[in-house]
Amino acid sequence: MNKLEATRKLEALSRQGRTVFLLRDLQKIFPEDSPHALKAGLLRLVDEEILCRPIKGVYVNIFSPKDSYLLEHVVKALRRGEYTYVSLESALSAYGIISQIPVDRLTVMTTGRSGEYKTPWGTIELTHTSRSILNILDATVETQSPLKQATPATAIRDLRRAGRNTHLLDIKEE
Incomplete structure (x- = not known):
């Protein structure tokens, strides 16, 4: 070439x-x-x-116009053929259920394998879920971003199932 x-x-x-x-x-x-x-x-x-x-x-x-969802586009490419959705701390922060905003990290649930990938734009953290596809579709919502997003209840459930730290949860929001 x-x-x-x-x-x-x-x-x-x-x-x-x-x-x-x-x-x-x-x-x-x-x-x-x-x-x-x-x-x-x-x-x-x-x-x-x-x-x-x-x-x-x-x-x-490099010359393509970038949107604020570049990390999500990378996730879609990485886990093509798998169901992936924004969840855990990224979704909870978007809903205002936790006060911290993960600036340099995108947390995603996937039916593919887990992994952590450092990129120039931030870290992608993929966590495996064995939930059924129908359950995933029922528990996520479409947003403007390329990936679906977990509902607040689903993101909290994912946080607990993954054994993540729950001390940041705003109990009255929950």
Whole structure:
């Protein structure tokens, strides 16, 4: 891949709202490249600051317009095919049930595996849930963000099930 061709393709995808890519997405975008050539080309694009690699296997187009939900877009890419929703401290803070605002951390429940990922924009904390898909759909709400959000009762229940610290809960809100 050459830099001009890659920039054109990424710019076209940016106009469609695509900002975050997995390695397998980029293999489809640049099908003419062998796996070795693709990795070398991606390394060049990262070095030239056209792409950013916040997590191994995840790439962000630097020139795409960013919204305040970039971490959530990264989560959607990381756990594609799994059910994920904002919960725990992030959701409770949004509802005003805890007074602390997690500035540099996004807490998410997922049917995929747990993990913690540090990115230039903050830390993503994924906690596994074995709840059924129907239960998850009933216990979450749509918001303006790319991910669903737990209802207040669900976020409190998730906090307790995950064995997290509950001393920040405002009891009268609960």
